[in-house]
Amino acid sequence: MADKMAFIQWNCRGFKTNYNELALLLQEHRPIAVCLQETNLKQSNQIRIANYSQYHCFGPANNGRACWGVSVFVRNGSPHKQITLQTELQAVAVNINAHKSITVCSIYLPPNTPVAIKQIEKLVRQLPKPYILLGDFNAHHTLWGCRDINSYGKIVDKLITQENLCILNDNSQTYLHPGTGSTSAIDLSLCDPSIYMVTHGKSMMISVAVITILYCCRVNILFLKKKINIGNYIKQTGKVSRSYVKQILQ
Numbered sequence: 435m436a437d438k439m440a441f442i443q444w445n446c447r448g449f450k451t452n453y454n455e456l457a458l459l460l461q462e463h464r465p466i467a468v469c470l471q472e473t474n475l476k477q478s479n480q481i482r483i484a485n486y487s488q489y490h491c492f493g494p495a496n497n498g499r500a501c502w503g504v505s506v507f508v509r510n511g512s513p514h515k516q517i518t519l520q521t522e523l524q525a526v527a528v529n530i531n532a533h534k535s536i537t538v539c540s541i542y543l544p545p546n547t548p549v550a551i552k553q554i555e556k557l558v559r560q561l562p563k564p565y566i567l568l569g570d571f572n573a574h575h576t577l578w579g580c581r582d583i584n585s586y587g588k589i590v591d592k593l594i595t596q597e598n599l600c601i602l603n604d605n606s607q608t609y610l611h612p613g614t615g616s617t618s619a620i621d622l623s624l625c626d627p628s629i630y631m632v633t634h635g636k637s638m639m640i641s642v643a644v645i646t647i648l649y650c651c652r653v654n655i656l657f658l659k660k661k662i663n664i665g666n667y668i669k670q671t672g673k674v675s676r677s678y679v680k681q682i683l684q
Contacts (some may be wrong), residue, residue, distance in 0.1 A: 441538060445569040445609075445621060448557035449473040449481065449505070460486070466509050466532055471524075473503040483507055489516050491526040504540040504569070506678040516671055521548070521557045525569075529562055536629070537562045541569035543586060551589050551596075566600070569625040578604035578618035590622065599624045601634040 436607065442465045445454045449470065460468070460483065468486070475481065477492050479500075486507040493502025506528045508514045509582065517527040517537060527539035537563055543549055574580040575587030577594075578601055602625060607617035 441566065441568065442468045443540075443623065444468070445469075445471040445542070445570040447472045447474070449475050450479075456483070462602055464509070466512055467530060467538050468505075468507040469538060470505040470507070471540060472501075473504075473505050474500045475503050482514040485510050487514070489526050489528055490629075491524055493524060502542060502544055504542050504633050506540050507536060517561065519557065521553065521560070523557055525557055527561055527565075530605065535564075536564070537565035538619035539565060539567050539569075541567060541571070543569070543571050543573070545572045545586075549575055549589060550583060551592055554589065554593050555596065558593070558599075564626050564628040566629060567622075569621050569622065570620060573622065574620065577601070578603045578622060579607060581618075588591060590624075594624065598627060600627055600629070606661040609651070661675065 440463055442463060442530055442628060444456070444459070446456065449456070450491065453681055456468070456470075458499055459465075473490070473493075474489060475492060476495070477490075481488070489506045489508070495501070502524050504524050504526050506526050507522060508528055508530060513531040514528050517529055517539075521524055524542040524544070525539055527535045527537055529535060536676050539557075541557070548627075549554055558565070561567075571586055571590055572584075573586035573590040574582050574584040575591055576583060577587075580587065594601065602623035608619050608621040610617050
């Protein structure tokens, strides 16, 4: 069973499509919070996860179909409150009290959509410290393990410098393209320095990237007070079995 201060980050590419997979992740790891991107939910959708409170930012509709969207699910029993954000970005944030107060923000930057550095700066400056920014930034940069640098990567790099943020990623590839087989590290875990100091001291929090190719998913699992090293988790087949991951995380 995972430590009680565990967070799961996942670009699920459709909440309803991958509900069963999410239920398995919650059963196995019992995280205090789950940050989802590309939920593809409408405000009219009736969804429920047992023992978790839910907070959403719904994306726009495309020909009547929902797209984008982000969510944060917080385990019941953990005192928390949603942070009201003034932003045009796909983001939702919740402040959670567990051992200490921590703000968790789920964010999604859609590809080929103009984003200005000032928009992200405005967002993070609304987050009570200490905070963790978890999301699919679609940002390529060699700083966190990509082989190239794109416009989003330059923006996030500048944000990290200006806001004095820290990267919890360990240069692991977090996405495997199902068609081309190419990999990239576009799912990022960013935090302010106070959390980084804790995670690299006696209490350890690192980002573990697990790729479930069967569902084309990306999952980052963050653990407090527990250091995990999956190592070379991408096998030649491009698959990581659930039993293998479960064995390592125990």
